[in-house]
Amino acid sequence: xxxxxxxxxxxxxxxxxxxxxxxxxxxxxxxxxxxxxxxxxxxxxxxxxxxxxxxxxxxxxxxxxxxxxxxxxxxxxxxxxxxxxxxxxxxxxxxxxxxxxxxxxxxxxxxxxxxxxxxxxxxxxxxxxxxxxxxxxxxxxxxxxxxxxxxxxxxxxxxxxxxxxxxxxxxxxxxxxxxxxxxxxxxxxxxxxxxxxxxxxxxxxxxxxxxxxxxxxxxxxxxxxxxxxxxxxxxxxxxxxxxxxxxxxxxxxxxxxxxxxxxxxxxxxxxxxxxxxxxxxxxxxxxxxxxxxxxxxxxxxxxxx
Amino acid sequence: xxxxxxxxxxxxxxxxxxxxxxxxxxxxxxxxxxxxxxxxxxxxxxxxxxxxxxxxxxxxxxxxxxxxxxxxxxxxxxxxxxxxxxxxxxxxxxxxxxxxxxxxxxxxxxxxxxxxxxxxxxxxxxxxxxxxxxxxxxxxxxxxxxxxxxxxxxxxxxxxxxxxxxxxxxxxxxxxxxxxxxxxxxxxxxxxxxxxxxxxxxxxxxxxxxxxxxxxxxxxxxxxxxxxxxxxxxxxxxxxxxxxxxxxxxxxxxxxxxxxxxxxxxxxxxxxxxxxxxxxxxxxxxxxxxxxxxxxxxxxxxxxxxxxxxxxxxxxxxxxxxxxxx
Numbered sequence: 105x106x107x108x109x110x111x112x113x114x115x116x117x118x119x120x121x122x123x124x125x126x127x128x129x130x131x132x133x134x135x136x137x138x139x140x141x142x143x144x145x146x147x148x149x150x151x152x153x154x155x156x157x158x159x160x161x162x163x164x165x166x167x168x169x170x171x172x173x174x175x176x177x178x179x180x181x182x183x184x185x186x187x188x189x190x191x192x193x194x195x196x197x198x199x200x201x202x203x204x205x206x207x208x209x210x211x212x213x214x215x216x217x218x219x220x221x222x223x224x225x226x227x228x229x230x231x232x233x234x235x236x237x238x239x240x241x242x243x244x245x246x247x248x249x250x251x252x253x254x255x256x257x258x259x260x261x262x263x264x265x266x267x268x269x270x271x272x273x274x275x276x277x278x279x280x281x282x283x284x285x286x287x288x289x290x291x292x293x294x295x296x297x298x299x300x301x302x303x304x305x306x307x308x309x310x311x312x313x314x315x316x317x318x319x320x321x322x323x324x325x326x327x328x329x330x331x332x333x334x335x336x337x338x339x340x341x342x343x344x345x346x347x348x349x350x351x352x353x354x355x356x357x358x359x360x361x362x363x364x365x366x367x368x369x370x371x372x373x374x375x376x377x378x379x380x381x382x383x384x385x386x387x388x389x390x391x392x393x394x395x396x397x398x399x400x401x402x403x404x405x406x407x408x409x
Numbered sequence: 410x411x412x413x414x415x416x417x418x419x420x421x422x423x424x425x426x427x428x429x430x431x432x433x434x435x436x437x438x439x440x441x442x443x444x445x446x447x448x449x450x451x452x453x454x455x456x457x458x459x460x461x462x463x464x465x466x467x468x469x470x471x472x473x474x475x476x477x478x479x480x481x482x483x484x485x486x487x488x489x490x491x492x493x494x495x496x497x498x499x500x501x502x503x504x505x506x507x508x509x510x511x512x513x514x515x516x517x518x519x520x521x522x523x524x525x526x527x528x529x530x531x532x533x534x535x536x537x538x539x540x541x542x543x544x545x546x547x548x549x550x551x552x553x554x555x556x557x558x559x560x561x562x563x564x565x566x567x568x569x570x571x572x573x574x575x576x577x578x579x580x581x582x583x584x585x586x587x588x589x590x591x592x593x594x595x596x597x598x599x600x601x602x603x604x605x606x607x608x609x610x611x612x613x614x615x616x617x618x619x620x621x622x623x624x625x626x627x628x629x630x631x632x633x634x635x636x637x638x639x640x641x642x643x644x645x646x647x648x649x650x651x652x653x654x655x656x657x658x659x660x661x662x663x664x665x666x667x668x669x670x671x672x673x674x675x676x677x678x679x680x681x682x683x684x685x686x687x688x689x690x691x692x693x694x695x696x697x698x699x700x701x702x703x704x705x706x707x708x709x710x711x712x713x714x715x716x717x718x719x720x721x722x723x724x725x726x727x728x729x730x731x732x733x734x735x
Contacts, residue, residue, distance in 0.1 A: 306509040312465055313504075314497035314524040314575075328514045404559040405513055 108400050108407050116393040123385040124175070128168050130381065131374045140372065141184065180379035185371045190379045193364060198383075200270050201360035204352070205345040207276055208284035213338060216288045217331070220295025224303060224330075225322055235292065242289040251282040251355035268357040279356045283349055287341040294337050298330035305329075332403050339395035343388040411438040412582060412615050413462070416476035420457050420639075423469060427689045431457050431470075433639040439632075441582065444609060444616040446626040446647070448662070449636035452685055455619045456505070458636075459585045462617075463502055464492050480582065498528040501576035503605075505588040507568035511560035517571055518556030525578045543574040547604060566597040573604065580612065587619045602629060623666055627651055632720075635659045638686055638696035641714070645721035655723040655731050657701045695726065703727040 131137065138155035139146070146154070155161050159170065174180070180190035223235035245253075258278060259267040266275045302308065303326055311325040350362035361380060368376035400406045420432035432454040439445050447455045461472045464484065477484040479500060484492065501524075504510040512520060521543070522536035531539075537556065544552035547570040560568060569589060576584055586605060590598035606629045609616050618630060626633055626647065633650045635643040635658065643656040654660045664679025672678070683700035686692065695701070698708040707726040714722040725731060 306504060306506050307512040309465060310504060310510045310572075310575075311512065311523075312496070313463060313502045314527065315493045315495070316497075316523065316527055317493065320527075325512050325515075329512070403514060405561045 105400065105407050109397055112393055112396045116389050120386060120389050123389070124172055124382060125168070127378050127382045127385070128171055131378050132164065132167075137374070140374070175379075175382060180382075181375045183368070183373050183376050185368070185373040185376075190375050193376060194361065194379060194383065197360050197364050200358055201346055201349055201353070201362060204276060204279055204283060204349055204358065204360060205342055207280040208345055209287065209338065209342045210284075211280055212284035212287040212291055212341070215284075216291035217295045217334065219288075220292040221299050221322065221327065221330075223292070223296045224299030227300060235296070239289040239292050242285055242292075245285070247282055247286050247351050248355050250285055251279070251352055254278045254282055255355070270358050270360075275356075275358075279352050279358060282355070283345055283352045286348075287345065290341065291334060291337060294334050295330065298333055299326060302326045302330045328402065332399055335398050335402065336392075336395045339391040342391055343384070346387060347384050410481060411478075412441045412443075412480055413439040413617075414476060414478045415462070415474065417474060418458065418461060418477065419473040420454065420461055420466070421471045421473070423471070424689060429689045430692060431639050431688060432461070433692070435634075435636070435639075435641055437632075437634055437641070437644065439583070439615050439617065441615055442609075442613050443632060444606075444618060444630045445632045445634060446618045446620060446630035447634045447636055448620060448623060448626055450621055450685065452688075453636040454639040455636050456587050459502070459587045459617060459619050462585060463496060463500065465496075465502075494528070497524040497576075497581075498579045499581050500583040500585065501579070501581040503569075503572050503576050503584065503586040503589045505591050507565055507572050507592060510572060511568055513560055515559075516556060517558055517560065517563070521556070521571070521575050521578060524575065528579050539578060540574070543577050544571070546577070546608065547571075547574045548600075549574075565593055566601070569593060569597075569601055570604070573601070573608070577608065577612065581614060583615045583617070584609070585617045585619070588621070589618075590620075590622075590625070598625075605629070623662055635662070638692070639688060640696065640724065642697065642724045643722070644714070645718065649718055649721040653718070653721070655717055655721070655728060656697075656725050657703055657727075657731060658697050660731070661700075695724070701727075703730040705730075 136151075138151050138158065138160050141158065142151045142154040159167060162170075178191050180194075182188065183190050183193055186193060219235045219238070223232045226232055255267055255278065258265050265277050266272065269275050299322075303322075308321060308325055311321045316325075346361065348362070349360060350366050352358070353360045353362040354366065361384070364376065365380045367373070368380065396406075415438070416436045418432060418435040419430075422429040422431050435454075435458055437445065447458065449455045457466065457470070460466050461474075462477065462484070464472075466472055474485050479495065482491075482495070484495075487495075511517075518537065518540060521540040522533070525531055525536045525539060526533070540556060541552045544555055549555055549567060549570055555563075555567075555571075560571075563571065569592075573589070584605075589605065590601050593601060602625055605616065605618070608614070618626070620626060630647045633643075633645060633647050634641045635650070635656065637658050643650060643654065643659045650659065651663070654663055658681070661679060661681040665681070667678060681700055686696050686699065693711065694709040695704070695712055698704040701708070705727060710726065712724050712726045714724045715728060716722050717728065
């Protein structure tokens with residue numbers, strides 16, 4: 105188990121290194137940074153001064169290591185647009201996105217996994233068809249449509265929940281539903297298919313032959329095996345939610361990472377884009393690593409792989 | 410009273426092309442401590458028969474029977490919960506595929522103790538002790554350590570031993586072994602069969618052994634039932650059936666086995682020509698007649714099992730012919 109964890113850790117670190125190189129290259133492939141920073145009206149002399157001031161006249165590997173050193177200390181330089189430290193910008197907005205993603209993921213898992221299990225156990229019945237239609241509905245409604253519909257029904261007409269912002273916990277309810285909704289179909293289908301496959305296995309027949317109750321057969325023997333691919337998917341979905349919360353954050357006027365990324369991209373604010381890419385990739389890598397570890401705990405056969 | 414009585418067991422499988430009559434009226438009785446071998450080739454309905462007794466048939470498969478009685482309890486009308494109380498407790502099953510019949514996610518110990526914890530009021534300690542005891546009984550060394558291992562860490566032979574120990578956990582009255590040695594190496598096969606035979610004697614269980622290997626049957630079974638196309642075509646004591654096989658199919662099967670001392674090197678072994686009939690739709694008369702050397706017009710009628718000896722019954726319309734040939 106320890107060897108497995110260490111191997112996965114090495115893989116995670118090498119992916120992180122690759123991402124950091126790409127994120128660094130992103131900045132330098134996008135044109136002459138010195139001109140961007142100095143502004144359109146700067147004279148060639150001013151541009152050269154900026155180039156020297158920012159250390160852009162040094163060899164690229166040196167610049168990379170310098171940047172990586174600072175990034176490792178959570179120093180991503182200053183935003184071109186906000187004239188503020190990138191770290192401050194991000195740390196201000198990160199909690200909003202994390203909270204939103206965590207609630208949305210929990211919500212979608214709590215709905216999708218039991219629904220998938222029920223659909224598999226009652227395959228071909230009304231329950232299965234209902235779950236599958238729910239799934240189609242989930243895929244067919246775009247996030248922004250659902251977001252707006254939720255606002256109209258629950259915030260404007262019923263006045264149960266706030267329209268926008270991040271002031272109270274109630275503000276997170278509608279955005280989480282809108283964001284989590286999008287993950288439900290994939291998780292549900294995977295739970296259902298995994299469950300169907302596992303339920304046809306010989307060891308399920310063995311469990312039934314022991315005289316175990318149907319509940320125990322499904323919840324112990326089948327679910328433990330069927331949940332394994334769902335763990336990996338959930339980790340990926342959480343990454344998607346963090347990166348993809350742009351739309352939801354826009355609809356509900358929440359100032360999270362998604363919103364910041366959107367602002368930074370539209371204003372060519374490279375240090376911010378770079379930092380957001382690096383941080384989201386870092387979270388993604390961490391999640392995948394954790395998912396591998398959880399899977400190894402669930403499936404003893406993986407521990408040797 | 411017999412431990413298990415089965416009368417007119419019918420198993421139908423609805424398919425797109427019509428109903429497949431997998432088992433068409435099987436009857437037999439089994440006393441305590443007896444071993445019955447059900448012999449037949451693939452598709453003869455022997456595995457389905459065993460699953461039907463445990464009520465473990467897949468959902469779409471239909472089971473009908475005039476009577477299935479286990480120790481006086483009628484299994485055709487028993488509730489799901491009542492059936493669960495018998496399964497794994499008083500009737501246990503050993504499956505054909507030891508490689509896939511154990512859950513990969515749980516330890517051997519967990520899976521062994523499960524049935525006992527489910528059916529008896531025992532603690533974990535007691536259940537674990539019983540598991541260790543039985544693992545030793547089935548010839549597994551370092552039993553205590555095996556409990557913490559996972560199925561993928563064990564060889565096929567070891568897994569089948571674990572499956573056998575698992576079936577013995579609650580001390581069942583009846584063990585159904587569905588081709589327990591098919592997936593194993595030839596050298597391991599003999600060990601496993603001897604093990605089942607020894608355990609049967611030691612614990613006084615009745616055993617139903619499903620197999621296509623007649624060599625196995627001759628050594629361990631008290632009674633034999635030969636199945637063909639979903640019906641028993643010959644039943645009797647192992648001795649009677651092997652000494653004086655009367656059904657042409659049984660004879661064909663026996664001719665396929667080399668006999669030490671009689672079969673010389675280079676001598677051709679017997680073979681049964683033709684193929685098993687399609688079981689979809691209505692099947693009249695003897696299902697074997699298109700492959701049979703003795704077939705005549707009388708074989709197209711429905712043929713009952715005819716008693717030919719004290720403990721010997723045969724379903725054949727040409728017993729006159731097979732007697733001459735014997």
